[in-house]
Amino acid sequence: MMQTTALQSNISTGGAARGRGWRVLEWLIYLLVALLIGVRFFTEQVPVLPRFLNAVDLIVVPLLLPLCALWVMVRGRWRLRGASFFVLAWLLLLAWALSWAANASEVHWLGALLFIVGLLTPVAFYLILVNIGLDQRFSRRMLRLLMVLLLANLLIGTVQAAQGVSGTSHDFVFGTFGYNQNQLAFFLIMMVSYLLARWRYGQASRVDLALMLWAGVLFLLCAFQTLWLVFAFSAMLVFGLVTELRGRLLAGRLPHRLVLLVIGGILAPLIVLSTISFARFDVLRTLGEIPTYFDRLGKVQLLRSVPQVWELRPGSLLVGVGPGAFNSRAFRSIAIVPYGSAGPSDVASALVTPFYRSELSARFILPYFQRGIFFLSGANTDGPFTSYVSVPIEIGLPGAAALLGLYALIVRDLVRSIRTDVDVERRILATWALMGVFMLLGLALIDNYLETTRYTMMVWLAAAVWRIQGVPAPARKIA
Numbered sequence: 398m399m400q401t402t403a404l405q406s407n408i409s410t411g412g413a414a415r416g417r418g419w420r421v422l423e424w425l426i427y428l429l430v431a432l433l434i435g436v437r438f439f440t441e442q443v444p445v446l447p448r449f450l451n452a453v454d455l456i457v458v459p460l461l462l463p464l465c466a467l468w469v470m471v472r473g474r475w476r477l478r479g480a481s482f483f484v485l486a487w488l489l490l491l492a493w494a495l496s497w498a499a500n501a502s503e504v505h506w507l508g509a510l511l512f513i514v515g516l517l518t519p520v521a522f523y524l525i526l527v528n529i530g531l532d533q534r535f536s537r538r539m540l541r542l543l544m545v546l547l548l549a550n551l552l553i554g555t556v557q558a559a560q561g562v563s564g565t566s567h568d569f570v571f572g573t574f575g576y577n578q579n580q581l582a583f584f585l586i587m588m589v590s591y592l593l594a595r596w597r598y599g600q601a602s603r604v605d606l607a608l609m610l611w612a613g614v615l616f617l618l619c620a621f622q623t624l625w626l627v628f629a630f631s632a633m634l635v636f637g638l639v640t641e642l643r644g645r646l647l648a649g650r651l652p653h654r655l656v657l658l659v660i661g662g663i664l665a666p667l668i669v670l671s672t673i674s675f676a677r678f679d680v681l682r683t684l685g686e687i688p689t690y691f692d693r694l695g696k697v698q699l700l701r702s703v704p705q706v707w708e709l710r711p712g713s714l715l716v717g718v719g720p721g722a723f724n725s726r727a728f729r730s731i732a733i734v735p736y737g738s739a740g741p742s743d744v745a746s747a748l749v750t751p752f753y754r755s756e757l758s759a760r761f762i763l764p765y766f767q768r769g770i771f772f773l774s775g776a777n778t779d780g781p782f783t784s785y786v787s788v789p790i791e792i793g794l795p796g797a798a799a800l801l802g803l804y805a806l807i808v809r810d811l812v813r814s815i816r817t818d819v820d821v822e823r824r825i826l827a828t829w830a831l832m833g834v835f836m837l838l839g840l841a842l843i844d845n846y847l848e849t850t851r852y853t854m855m856v857w858l859a860a861a862v863w864r865i866q867g868v869p870a871p872a873r874k875i876a
Contacts, residue, residue, distance in 0.1 A: 422464060423535060426526070427542055429457050433854055434546045434584060437575030438553070451575070454850050458518045458525070465525045478527045478864075485802045486520055489513075492796030493720055499712065500719030503755050508721020508731050512791065512848070515726060519853035520803055526861035532868040536826070539862050540591075547588045547612065549573060550581065554615045562618075570618045580851045582619035583836075585612045586628050587855050590832040594825045597636060627839035635832050695765040696843070699724065699781035702761040706790060709757075717793040722755045724762050725787035726845035732758065735766050784847035800847070807860050808834055814863065826863035833859050 432453045439446045469477070477483060493513045497504050526535075550572035561569025574580040592609040595601040601609075617625075691697060706723075707714055721727035731753040754763070765781050789797035811834070814827035833856035840846040847853065 422461075422468075422529065423531060425457075426461075427538065429454065430539070430542060430858065431546065433851070435549070435573040437577070437580075438573035441575030442571065454522075454854055455514050455518060458522050459514070461525050462521060465529055468529050477524075479524055481806055482520065482524055482803060485799045485806070486517060486524070489517065489792075489796055489799040489803070492716075492792050492799060496717040496720055496792040496796065499716040500722065503722050503757075504719040505721060505731060505753050507749075508725075508727045508753060509719070511727035511730055512720035512725055515848040515850060516788070516800060518850050519857040522854060523857040523861045523864075526858075527864045531865045532870045533866050534870050536862045536866040539858070543588065543591075544608075546573075547585075547608065550584065551608070551611050551615060554581065554618075555611075558615065558618050568620075570615060572615075574851075577851075578619045579621050579624070582616055582621035582624055583840075583852050584855060585616045585619070586624060586836065587829075587833055587859065589613055589616065590628075590632075590836075591825075591829040591859075593632070593636075594828040594832070597828065598821050598825050600821065600825060623843055624836070624840065627836050631832050631835035631839060634835055635828060695779050695781045696783055698765065699761070699783070699786055703786060703790065706757060706761065713790070713793065715793045715795060717789070717791045717796065718757055719755070720791050723758055723787060723790050724781050724783075724845075725791055726782075726848040728753075728755075728758065728762075728787075728791075729782075729845070735763065782844045784841040784845050787845055788847065804834060804838060807857075811860070811863065820866075823863060823866050826859070826866050830856070830859035830863045 432450070436446065436450050436453055440448045440451055490513065493509075497509050554570045554572040557572075558570050568576070568578055570581065571578055572581040572584070574584070589609055589612050592601060592605045592612075595605055596609070706718065710718060721731070731749060731751060733751045733754055762781050765779075788800055808831065811827045811831040815824055815831065818824050818827065837846055837852055837856050840852070
């Protein structure tokens with residue numbers, strides 16, 4: 398009897414020790430998210446840390462994978478959550494490996510690794526979070542952390558706006574995102590989406606509404622014009638077709654708050670743009686120029702080159718032309734791209750000296766930069782950048798199908814949650830995550846955003862917070 402009691406005590410102590418150990422892992426995740434959002438402030442604006450830490454997510458997430466596997470083995474929990482995601486992730490990894498092997502003569506190892514790490518890091522992060530035993534307490538803590546990071550960016554961004562609004566530069570609001578306005582804009586609009594979802598389900602406080610308005614103003618000052626449009630379309634899609642609007646329309650009732658939201662979302666940017674004369678606030682003029690310059694846009698010419706690539710290399714339909722060998726973000730990180738007088742490359746040039754070119758990129762990609770003309774907003778928007786071309790061309794159609802399948806799965810799960818969950822908090826989180834997915838998919842049309850972890854990590858983190866919210870916290874023991 399005493400031996401049994403001692404054994405039970407040891408098991409209980411061991412469980413507590415493991416619990417403490419995994420709480421340490423949980424706090425490491427909070428630290429990773431804080432660094433993901435704030436580290437560039439200390440590597441670029443206040444350079445007290447080395448710049449290689451900008452890629453902290455690309456370093457830490459792969460290191461978390463063996464810890465996740467260890468947790469599974471210790472707990473004996475061989476049935477993983479998100480099995481379909483694991484299958485598609487492995488298929489994507491297989492397509493990448495086959496593409497590298499089939500095009501070994503033109504693939505550089507660094508570009509190949511950057512390509513797959515960029516695509517799979519956020520998905521791996523999601524799978525880690527939902528499989529290491531976290532519960533809804535993690536969701537609450539993560540949301541608090543994100544709100545603290547939002548407030549920090551609002552304060553820093555407001556100071557920067559006050560200092561830069563009267564200057565000649567149009568880039569003056571960066572928050573904690575170094576010198577990248579677009580990344581700050583995406584973080585702000587993700588948090589606006591969360592607060593908007595809380596308002597939609599009647600859970601927003603006055604503080605929430607004030608923060609949403611404050612973040613919205615700074616979001617406009619970031620001048621990420623494409624994201625203005627993508628956000629508007631995503632909001633109408635999520636708060637319209639996906640939520641209860643469809644049922645209300647069938648019943649002959651239109652939700653007045655949604656109508657006011659859509660009207661306000663259209664009028665607010667127009668009013669702001671009509672009173673501020675910054676040269677970069679020209680989204681309406683830019684849209685008007687699209688018909689004039691449509692045939693000369695880099696993306697249009699890129700799409701027209703795709704059949705030529707497949708004609709030159711029929712096998713590339715299945716295995717691609719090689720990861721990091723055409724127009725992906727990984728290619729841009731190592732390629733000698735002649736941006737005219739702007740410098741050799743716009744991605745990672747401060748860390749990696751551009752050194753790479755491929756036969757196909759020299760024929761179909763580099764000429765867009767050599768001309769030095771950008772008809773719409775800037776080099777990236779006008780250039781031959783889009784994940785919907787880079788992924789299938791570089792690793793083939795099967796690999797692209799696996800990647801899009803991952804996003805299709807998460808969209809399916811989030812839509813089901815919004816329409817069927819009784820828990821209001823889960824519906825809020827599902828709406829927030831779905832907004833992020835739709836915005837990410839929209840932005841991927843104009844740049845390689847599916848391969849940029851600064852954006853994808855935020856979206857898949859929101860999806861993980863939603864998923865974990867459905868895991869109840871263990872009941873407290875009553876003495």
